[in-house]
Amino acid sequence: MVWTKDGENMNTKLKYKGLLLVLLGSLALPVAADEGWLDGLFARKNGVAAVKNALYQEECGSCHFPYQPGWLPERSWQRLLSSKALEDHFGENAELDESDRQAILDYVLANAAEHSGYKRSKKIMHSLRDGETPLRITETRYIRRKHHEIPRRLIEDNPKVGSLSNCDSCHTEAARGNFDEDTVRIPGYGYWDD
C-alpha cells in the first residue's frame, strides 16, 4: 500500500485513472464507428444496399434517382421492368435495348428486397401484405408511415423537392443507401427529425 500525506490510497487513484481511460475509450469507439472508420471491420447494413451496377445507374439514373433494388420485392421489379411496362413508365417512354433491359432486370431481381440483408429492405418486406405488388416505393406502407408527419408544404409544395419520389432532395446520403434521419436536410427548411 502506498499512502499519500492525505491518507489516500495511491492504488485507488491509479485505478480511477485507468477507469477514466476505459470510459473515454468506450466513448471513442462508438464515435469511430459512427464516422465510418471501422466500416471495413463491421459493415453497416441499416439502410439499403447501394447501387453498384453501372448500367442500371446510367440507364435509370439518367432520368430519376436510381432507386436501390432493395426498396421493392422481385414481383414489383418484374412488373416495372417488363418490356410493355417500360413503354409507359409513369407516363414516360423508358424502353431499353432488350439486352440492357434483361441485364438490369437480372441485377434488380438479384438484389430485390427479399434477398437483401439490409434493415430497410426487411422493413419494406414486413410492411407488405401477402401478394401486394407495389409499383411505387412511395406507396409502400413503410415509406408512407415514415413520412406521414412531414407537412405537405415541405414536400409537395416545396419547389426544391416536389415529391417524395425525389429521395435525394432531402436524404443527403441516399445514393449510398443511407436514409438515417440524421442525414435528412429538407431544402428551405433544414434538419428534420421525426
Add this chain to the structure above:
Amino acid sequence: MRNKKPLIGLLTGISLFVAPVVRAADSPGDWPLADGTLEQAVAASLPEQIHSPMWLARAGHVTEQAGLLDMQQNGGGERRKPWLTGNELHKYLGLGSLLLGGLTMLSAGAAEGGEGDEGGGENSYGGTGYDIHRTLALSATALGLGAVATGFLFHGDDIGLESGLTDPDNLHMSLGLLGTLGYVSAVSAAPGESHAGSGTVGGLSMLVAVKIAW
C-alpha cells in the same frame, strides 16, 4: 470503493436527463421557449398529428405559422442539425453499454481473489480487480438503461407488433431490452450469487441487438 450503488443511479439519471434535453433541442423550432412565447412554442411544435375536428379547420394555418416561426427563429436560414441528435445518443449509449459489458466480462477473472483482495479467501470480494469489475458492470447497466429509454423515446414509432417479432426494429428492441435485463439481473445478484450466466446472456443479447440495427 465499497458503496458505489449510487453510481448506477447517477449514470442512469444522467442518461435519462440528457435524452429529453436532446429531444427538445431536436424538436421543430429549436428550444422555442428560450426565444419566444409559450404560444410560439405551441405553434412551432404542432405537427400535423392533430386530428380532432376542432383543430382540423386551423391545421393549415397552424402549419404555415409553424413554418414561418421556424424561419423567423433561425434568422431566415435553415434549421441546423443539433450537436447531438436523439438517434446518435441512443446509438452511443447502446454501443457504450456493449463495450463496457464486454470489458466487464473480461475483468471477471481479476475480480475473484486478485491482488489486493482484502478478504483473501476464495469467496471473498474486494480489491482493485473486484472494484473495476463492479464499476464496469454498473456503468454498462446504466448505459444499457439509458439506451433502452432513448430507444423508446426516439424510435418508439418504429416498433409495432403488427410487423411481427422478426421485424428488425422489434428484434432490436426485444434483444436490447433482454440484454439490459440480463445486466440488471447480474448486477442485482452480484457478488454473492452466481451472476455470470445472466450477465453473459445480457451481453450476447446486446451484441445481437446492436448488430441488427447496425
